[in-house]
Amino acid sequence: xxxxxxxxxxxxxxxDIVSEPSEFRGEISLKISDxxxxxxxxxxxxxxxxxNYLVDISSVDNYGEDPRWTVxxxxxxxxxxxxxxxxxxxxxxxxELPSVFGVWRTSNWHEREIYDMMGIRFSGHPDLRRILMWExxxxxxxxxxxxxxxxxxxxxxxxxxxxxxxxxGPFVTLPSSxxxxxREPRVRxxxxxxxxxxxxxxVDGKLK
Amino acid sequence: MATVQDIEIPDxxxxxxxxxxxxxxxxxxxxxxxxxxxxxxxxxxxxxLELDGEVITKADPDVGYLHRGDEKIAExxxxxxxxxxxxRLDYLAPLANNVAYALAVEKLxxxxxxxxxxxxxxxxxxxxxxxxxxxxxxxxxxxxxxxAVTVFLLxxxxxxxxxxxxxxxxxxRLTTTYxxxxxxxxxxxxxxxxxxxxxxxxFAVALAEAHTLLTRNRIWVDRLRDLGVVSKEMAxxxxxxxxxxxxxxxxxxxxxxxxxxxxxxxxxxxxLGSVGDCYDRYLVRMEEMKQSMRILEQCxxxxxxxxxxxxxxxxxxxxxxxxxxxxxxVLTSMEELIHQFMLVTEGVNxxxxxIYFGHENPKGELGFYINSKGGGTPYRLKIRAPSFINLxxxxxxxxGCMISDVPVILGSLDFVxxxxxx
Numbered sequence: 001x002x003x004x005x006x007x008x009x010x011x012x013x014x015x016d017i018v019s020e021p022s023e024f025r026g027e028i029s030l031k032i033s034d035x036x037x038x039x040x041x042x043x044x045x046x047x048x049x050x051x052n053y054l055v056d057i058s059s060v061d062n063y064g065e066d067p068r069w070t071v072x073x074x075x076x077x078x079x080x081x082x083x084x085x086x087x088x089x090x091x092x093x094x095x096e097l098p099s100v101f102g103v104w105r106t107s108n109w110h111e112r113e114i115y116d117m118m119g120i121r122f123s124g125h126p127d128l129r130r131i132l133m134w135e136x137x138x139x140x141x142x143x144x145x146x147x148x149x150x151x152x153x154x155x156x157x158x159x160x161x162x163x164x165x166x167x168x169g170p171f172v173t174l175p176s177s178x179x180x181x182x183r184e185p186r187v188r189x190x191x192x193x194x195x196x197x198x199x200x201x202x203v204d205g206k207l208k
Numbered sequence: 209m210a211t212v213q214d215i216e217i218p219d220x221x222x223x224x225x226x227x228x229x230x231x232x233x234x235x236x237x238x239x240x241x242x243x244x245x246x247x248x249x250x251x252x253x254x255x256x257l258e259l260d261g262e263v264i265t266k267a268d269p270d271v272g273y274l275h276r277g278d279e280k281i282a283e284x285x286x287x288x289x290x291x292x293x294x295x296r297l298d299y300l301a302p303l304a305n306n307v308a309y310a311l312a313v314e315k316l317x318x319x320x321x322x323x324x325x326x327x328x329x330x331x332x333x334x335x336x337x338x339x340x341x342x343x344x345x346x347x348x349x350x351x352x353x354x355x356a357v358t359v360f361l362l363x364x365x366x367x368x369x370x371x372x373x374x375x376x377x378x379x380x381r382l383t384t385t386y387x388x389x390x391x392x393x394x395x396x397x398x399x400x401x402x403x404x405x406x407x408x409x410x411f412a413v414a415l416a417e418a419h420t421l422l423t424r425n426r427i428w429v430d431r432l433r434d435l436g437v438v439s440k441e442m443a444x445x446x447x448x449x450x451x452x453x454x455x456x457x458x459x460x461x462x463x464x465x466x467x468x469x470x471x472x473x474x475x476x477x478x479x480l481g482s483v484g485d486c487y488d489r490y491l492v493r494m495e496e497m498k499q500s501m502r503i504l505e506q507c508x509x510x511x512x513x514x515x516x517x518x519x520x521x522x523x524x525x526x527x528x529x530x531x532x533x534x535x536x537x538v539l540t541s542m543e544e545l546i547h548q549f550m551l552v553t554e555g556v557n558x559x560x561x562x563i564y565f566g567h568e569n570p571k572g573e574l575g576f577y578i579n580s581k582g583g584g585t586p587y588r589l590k591i592r593a594p595s596f597i598n599l600x601x602x603x604x605x606x607x608g609c610m611i612s613d614v615p616v617i618l619g620s621l622d623f624v625x626x627x628x629x630x
Contacts, residue, residue, distance in 0.1 A: 106446045
């Protein structure tokens with residue numbers, strides 16, 4: 001079965017919610033207008049059409065447009081060699097669509113990543129936690145309204161919120177705005193310095 | 209799980225107490241945190257293990273310690289500017305990443321099957337050298353974690369030679385950035401093919417030596433065999449790719465199944481495992497290195513223009529809107545000056561559309577999904593990282609194994625965190 005035949009079979013089975021297959025650079029893609037049906041479409045594609053391998057799930061933020069999110073599934077038949085792209089839109093208010101974990105177990109981490117990076121939730125996912133960022137991180141970095149340089153974090157970070165433990169130690173300069181000589185803890189100025197060992201050892205040019 | 213215990217105590221009351229005590233010990237589980245900085249995790253992977261004695265009952269891999277936001281970075285620069293970032297994905301095979309990314313952008317441009325033949329051959333050679341280099345490191349580290357330190361020294365000697373070859377071609381040993389959109393940074397030096405032949409000659413000896421050190425080594429075989437078995441169905445279900453997929457006996461190699469570059473004209477075999485255990489994955493990688501040698505040998509002989517390129521075969525597509533014009537023309541001709549200016553300031557002008565391109569990288573299928581709204585910058589670039597997906601199977605693979613099996617399973621999956629965390 002070729003990719004186009006599979007696309008037409010999905011179209012015949014699900015009818016109006018599936019767009020006409022389109023082609024770009026040899027890739028056949030379908031758009032599903034109802035995101036709630038994505039599980040059924042994927043289940044059908046895997047079990048009836050032999051698209052047994054989920055290559056990847058990608059997400060796109062169409063910032064400023066409605067619906068805001070597009071989720072893209074890349075399917076492949078590892079025996080037949082066919083490939084199919086299935087896309088679906090999700091609105092920002094909803095930001096949720098069914099998980100395909102029941103079809104391919106590999107979608108577990110893909111969906112966690114999309115939740116982590118874009119903030120789209122997957123209903124029915126067994127363990128929807130952040131994966132690349134840490135638990136408790138408040139933003140979704142791949143959204144278009146997230147700035148490139150990042151935002152300050154709520155997590156206590158030693159380097160940015162407190163004096164580093166080394167500071168003020170024997171080998172570290174003291175924190176202040178004065179010049180580097182004044183900040184050096186080992187510095188001895190001529191006024192306050194007691195005579196050093198080297199001074200004590202030589203009296204009148206002779207070794208004591 | 210060990211359930212049978214021999215308790216040899218003649219006194220019945222003392223025996224009952226001993227049995228009770230033994231059962232108590234079995235009921236207790238311990239959580240062990242492995243990583244993120246652990247020599248066997250090859251980078252910054254953290255695994256939270258739940259243990260019953262020495263047996264793992266649950267494993268939860270935790271990734272993201274090396275997350276740099278490469279996908280976000282890509283949205284804010286031109287296609288060409290992102291090439292150096294691909295070096296830092298799978299940093300054991302930067303040349304292969306360069307090739308994969310360039311091909312993805314070229315697919316968006318619609319020129320991926322119109323590349324000059326010399327460019328195709330050089331790219332294949334780069335990808336295969338990178339495959340040998342990555343497998344060598346994987347093998348060396350794998351063997352060292354299992355206790356065979358000699359192999360590590362052997363493979364690193366050979367990797368050094370590959371670094372020299374990368375340096376001769378691109379000028380850099382690790383951060384190669386050798387490909388450009390529509391071609392290469394420059395042609396290979398005239399002596400490069402001879403250097404590759406010399407390397408192949410020496411490498412064949414080293415590979416045979418690695419075989420004698422490991423393949424029939426009793427300790428090695430005992431530790432690897434029947435461990436971490438991934439069935440065919442499981443491998444497909446979890447989306448494994450590369451040697452891990454083929455180790456389970458699934459015949460899928462993008463070089464054969466969706467041939468790109470000049471792989472159609474080259475003769476090589478796809479190595480397949482039969483059981484899907486750690487030993488099979490090891491054997492598949494060993495055989496892949498052998499096949500890569502075959503490919504390199506053929507490329508050296510068949511490269512259009514020959515090693516010295518006396519017939520001046522181009523390595524870049526002849527399109528001023530995609531590849532940079534020669535410098536002497538920029539300084540003398542108006543049209544080339546405009547092309548150079550536009551390419552450097554705006555980037556390669558790509559059509560609107562979206563594509564996915566998967567490349568058979570050493571670790572598996574490295575894919576780029578590019579969503580373009582036109583212009584010189586991708587609107588969205590998603591990296592399908594094979595290491596990330598190969599790691600997702602750990603939670604299923606580890607329960608039931610002993611804790612000493614963890615480094616073996618990790619080594620056999622052969623991942624790299626720079627790519628996994630992106």
